[in-house]
Amino acid sequence: MVTSTVHRAFEPGKLCHPGRLLSEFVLPQLGLSVSQAARDLGVSRQTLHRIFDESAAVTPVMAMRLEALCGIPAMFWLRLQCAHDLGDARTSLTDVLPLIPKYRLSRMAMRQLRAIDGH
Numbered sequence: 001m002v003t004s005t006v007h008r009a010f011e012p013g014k015l016c017h018p019g020r021l022l023s024e025f026v027l028p029q030l031g032l033s034v035s036q037a038a039r040d041l042g043v044s045r046q047t048l049h050r051i052f053d054e055s056a057a058v059t060p061v062m063a064m065r066l067e068a069l070c071g072i073p074a075m076f077w078l079r080l081q082c083a084h085d086l087g088d089a090r091t092s093l094t095d096v097l098p099l100i101p102k103y104r105l106s107r108m109a110m111r112q113l114r115a116i117d118g119h
Helices: 002-009 018-030 034-041 045-052 060-070 074-092 107-112
Strands: none
Touching: 018 034, 018 045, 018 060, 018 074, 034 045, 034 060, 060 074
């Protein structure tokens, strides 16, 4: 069952909210209840439940707390949250994005910003 949760969370093309991964995989693997995890993280149970039900995002502060709790790097949590948020934004802007004019920086300028690979 644990394996299927992780596979469902990371299906290609499907964006997983970090709260789902936290509630369905990480806390059970650590043997932690929501109450214990909340105490250990120094947050309320309600805060964790809001993250679990996707009504709250994993913030940088929460990501640091999660890293301290379980050793999963803060950047992992933030990347997962960002990917989820971008997916939601892309979906909600489906009709708007094609109407926005496209201006592009040169590849050299993009490299200088480190916005693309290459030096």
